[in-house]
Amino acid sequence: MAKRQARFTPQELEDDPRLQDHSPDLWGDEFGDVPRRLLTSAVRCFAANGFHATTTRDIAAGVGLSPAALYVHFPSKELVLHEIVRIGHERALAHVQGPEIDSVAGAAERLRVLIARYTAWHARHHVAARVCQYELNALAPDHYDEIRELRHRTNEVFRAAVARGVTDGTFAPVDVNRVVRGMLSLGIDLVRWYRLDGPDSPEQLGEFYAGLALKMVLDTAPDGHSGDSSARPTLTASA
Incomplete structure (x- = not known):
């Protein structure tokens, strides 16, 4: 019989670094x-114990x-989760949009800024972001669709940035969807292990991951093809 995973109490969670x-x-x-x-x-409880193992009492x-x-403030536990996930996704999207992004010239610099900001946001809010990424299936169907x-709008920001660089010859003729999926995975996966008291600040990690992302599209594509600007770009359909 499988051993049941230990649950953390609210008191244990409050001071857990x-x-x-x-x-x-x-x-x-x-x-x-x-x-x-x-x-x-709720963010701490859901991140540590999961949505289903967390009670309203916790x-x-x-x-x-x-x-x-x-229940005075939230009609159900699911609505608490929905607020967390909705706000998290809206804030992350807003962080990679707006005049500050639009004013960046050059495909490579824009992609660098986007990845750095997206990664730093997830590191800075890594506990809430963990809930946003790993508790989605607990949402009601209409909330999940929302x-x-x-998520689709966020992905499109990065798809557009990579596609722009492929089209103007700045980037290698990569498969845009596959490369964007890899880039976003870098910024998202850190929510499993990142700690604010670790060796890298959110900004330092953002710049490091931005450098890795640029290596995916500059000079040599992940499939080994050279970045010949005369090659036809591969722009795949949205997922």
């Missing part, structure tokens, strides 16, 4: 003090309240 990040900064002005604290507690206990207090659209 692996669960310290800037997630509390994500909650906007639409939330009061208590809902913000509940969302932060979330409320993390802020010193009774289980009934959660998040899937946000």
